[in-house]
Amino acid sequence: MPALAELPLRFREFSAEHPLSTARLARQIYHDRLFQGRIKKEEKAVANLERIIRAVLRLSQKQGFSAMSLRDLSREAEMSMGGLYAYFDSKEELLRMIFERGQRTVLEIFDELMISFSEAGAKLQAAICAHLYLSEAFPKIFYFFFMEAKGLTHEDQRRSIVLEQSTELIFASIIEEGVQTGVFHCENPLMTAAMIKALLQDWYLKRYKYVRRKISVEHYATQVLNLVIPYLKQHRSGYSSIS
């Protein structure tokens, strides 16, 4: 196993630099004016929005968003039913609000992380680590986006898929870049990007499993890199037959 020091990014440094907190999300939602400024005092509004978002993430994780009643939510967020409705017009809009802002913010942070790496090989490694670390820092958000997308209207679902796939396109373009500069060999960069995403997804979808097996995010990152980087660096002509 390669030493962890070989990782281009360490989780500790990463999480210090990139705070995607629910507080940040709440403030962004406030400034988006996604709700019509019914609450005047910003600090109050942001604090309440954060309580709501955290409660939604907590409750949705148990039985899913659609099984979460607003009575549950009002108890968990410690606000009255009437109070909740100052922040959204309907349960459907509450879901939309979190998706709209949350997905865009995650993508922005991911993009920011990529610009400091220029060479394709290093960039791909950084992208893999960055994605894993982001989902490690905010597993509930990533899990929520995956599980609850089907609760959106068709139009919002479409937009959600576009945003989600733009991550995949980033991976594909890094691979393509590497192919052009000769460091990678790959016949189908988009397919490879899809497989990488599948591996990254498992980290937050089956989190309980890795926690129980005491596998750290950096260990997981190392394993993914061990699988993917050699695959891209060597010339191949089909998997070798075994017989």
Added chain:
Amino acid sequence: MPALAELPLRFREFSAEHPLSTARLARQIYHDRLFQGRIKKEEKAVANLERIIRAVLRLSQKQGFSAMSLRDLSREAEMSMGGLYAYFDSKEELLRMIFERGQRTVLEIFDELMISFSEAGAKLQAAICAHLYLSEAFPKIFYFFFMEAKGLTHEDQRRSIVLEQSTELIFASIIEEGVQTGVFHCENPLMTAAMIKALLQDWYLKRYKYVRRKISVEHYATQVLNLVIPYLKQHRSGYSSIS
């Protein structure tokens, strides 16, 4: 890209030999006597059970099981509300019934497929293909098991996870066998098995994506084998640094 002929199993042959149909599931549930024989005539009962299961899978795919009302179900299954309750005592038990039987049946079929291969290399390839083909033939069942497990009681959830992880253990033991006979090199078979499962899972979780990109299940199987088999066949000492 390797020719498709290199695949140890073809989808067409597979699906002819292994009919995991909803009809089969319905009959098994009937014989399990999971419901107390309230309906005497087997053929009638099995036919109704199948209509119910198919309707549940269809409706759950849209907004999830908890968002599916029994009124929706009675319309989709073309049975009255009262009629439905001859087959289960509560919505919760309906979910349990499908999980209980469905998961076990999927695992049985998967196991059956494995016994005809003895050598580890061929066995691993067959296992990967078999899992992909099973989920290709019955995507709704696999999707349902993944998305709705959280609706089970804690005890049933635990049992569901045990069943699901036994698939992973099968992959791990094949890899271990290969390591012992010298055809594979792998420091952590369980971790590798987890990554393989992540790749297989994506095939049914992100099905719409692969359909849109016109990627066939055999093409996908080839790509997974291309990634995984060379990884296991060559001796490694950490992914090569790039710089």
Added chain:
DNA sequence: GTCTATACAACGATAGAC
């Protein structure tokens, strides 16, 4: 601005007719 009290629709579930 927030809470209490409540409206009314939809839910899961069942009793009784056929």
Added chain:
DNA sequence: GTCTATCGTTGTATAGAC
């Protein structure tokens, strides 16, 4: 064995008190 009619509960959402 199945359907119709209906039960009590819980859901989302809101009006009006403070």
